Amino acid sequence: MSQHSPTLVSDIRAASRQLVREFGFLDKTIAGTDLSGSGVHAMMEIGLNPGITAKEISTRLKLEKSTISRLLKSLEARGEITQTRSDSDGRSFGLNLTEAGKATFSKIDRYGDAQARRALGRINGDKAQEICDAMSAYAEALAIPQEAQAEHQPQFSIAEGYQTGMIGDIASMHARTHGHIIGMGPTFESVVSKAMAEFMPRVDNPMNNSWSVLENGAVIGSITIDGEDLGNNIAHLRWFILSERLRGKGLGRALLQKALDHSDGLGFDEIHLWTLKGLDAARMLYEKNGFTLAEEYVGDQWGKSVTEQKFIRVRPK
Numbered sequence: 001m002s003q004h005s006p007t008l009v010s011d012i013r014a015a016s017r018q019l020v021r022e023f024g025f026l027d028k029t030i031a032g033t034d035l036s037g038s039g040v041h042a043m044m045e046i047g048l049n050p051g052i053t054a055k056e057i058s059t060r061l062k063l064e065k066s067t068i069s070r071l072l073k074s075l076e077a078r079g080e081i082t083q084t085r086s087d088s089d090g091r092s093f094g095l096n097l098t099e100a101g102k103a104t105f106s107k108i109d110r111y112g113d114a115q116a117r118r119a120l121g122r123i124n125g126d127k128a129q130e131i132c133d134a135m136s137a138y139a140e141a142l143a144i145p146q147e148a149q150a151e152h153q154p155q156f157s158i159a160e161g162y163q164t165g166m167i168g169d170i171a172s173m174h175a176r177t178h179g180h181i182i183g184m185g186p187t188f189e190s191v192v193s194k195a196m197a198e199f200m201p202r203v204d205n206p207m208n209n210s211w212s213v214l215e216n217g218a219v220i221g222s223i224t225i226d227g228e229d230l231g232n233n234i235a236h237l238r239w240f241i242l243s244e245r246l247r248g249k250g251l252g253r254a255l256l257q258k259a260l261d262h263s264d265g266l267g268f269d270e271i272h273l274w275t276l277k278g279l280d281a282a283r284m285l286y287e288k289n290g291f292t293l294a295e296e297y298v299g300d301q302w303g304k305s306v307t308e309q310k311f312i313r314v315r316p317k
Contacts, residue, residue: 012138023115032111033104038063040108042071043097046081047105051094065160066262069206080104156213156220156246158254162203163212167196169219173241181276182306196239199226207235207266211258213242213251221246223255225262230272235263237273240282247281256289263315270314277307286311 024030031040038061045057058068072095075081080101083093097105120128175189182188203210207227212219221242230236237259242252263271275282277296295310 031108033108035104038067038071039075042068042075043080043101043105043108046095047097047102047109050096053094057095064261064265065209066206066265070265073206075101156215156249156251158251158258159212159214160258161210162200163214163219164217166210166212166219166222167193167200170196170222170239170241173220173243174239177241177244178276178279181278182304187304192239199224199229199238202226202228209259209262210239211255213246213255221251221255223259225259225271227263227266227268233267233269235266235268235271237263237271240273252282252285256285260289260313268315270312273311275309275311277309283309283311286313289313290316 020026025037030037033040035043041061042057045060046052049056054065054068054072057063057072058065061068063071072081072083076083078100079098082096082098084096085093120131123131171189171193174192178188199208202208203224205228208225210222210224213221223240224238226236226238240252240255240259242255246252260271271291273286273291275286291311291313293309294312297308298305299308300306
């Protein structure tokens with residue numbers, strides 16, 4: 001990797017900040033519209049790539065699924081886009097602009113075109129092509145470290161949504177981890193598997209999501225938000241589990257933060273979770289993140305009488 005002078009690096013960073021300001025990304029709305037920056041970029045992606053999916057937009061814009069879900073719902077409510085279920089994958093929706101959306105797209109496109117032409121008109125000779133080449137090379141170079149980092153990451157990564165085999169992986173982890181409290185045998189594992197089997201077909205619904213730590217395709221840690229089953233604008237945190245050998249690596253905190261960001265981003269008033277008394281490390285993590293013990297009772301739904309605890313976190317104001 002080439003070494004560059006601190007002055008050059010500082011100048012590049014200053015120019016980058018000025019570009020952000022001049023493009024208007026610090027304003028609440030940009031490109032001559034009343035849309036946010038993410039809204040304008042989403043409209044451009046849909047207009048340039050008819051039929052693009054929400055997942056593809058999430059990847060291109062580097063935004064969380066929950067953020068994209070809220071954004072697309074807002075654009076659909078404005079009458080800018082339509083979502084059509086894919087014939088090949090019933091869980092995916094192709095996105096297209098409506099007539100109103102096409103008008104907005106044209107307005108954004110004209111704005112950007114005029115902005116670029118105005119700036120290029122102030123640049124002499126062959127400098128314009130040099131700038132184009134340099135900006136393209138710099139943009140590509142910015143992406144390379146992320147790709148390289150992905151190649152050299154530790155073996156553990158956090159994946160979003162359903163993962164093949166996760167129902168069995170998570171149910172077995174719960175049984176092995178909590179067996180000393182809940183009692184060994186098929187009941188506990190069966191109850192967990194049945195509940196997950198009911199939920200997973202709903203995991204792609206906008207209010208829901210799941211995040212898993214993967215190792216060679218196997219789930220060795222996971223957390224889920226079910227935003228539909230409790231109602232009353234309450235999110236249900238479910239199946240938070242981590243393999244013993246992952247403890248102390250910060251992955252539990254990372255998983256929990258994913259769930260909290262998702263729930264807060266969707267505006268849930270509260271998050272509820274149920275756990276077993278005696279899981280002290282988990283309780284400490286919950287309480288550090290704003291959960292408080294709301295209820296404690298003895299139940300036998302798992303096949304053995306155990307003390308269960310209900311924790312509640314109220315969304316920060």
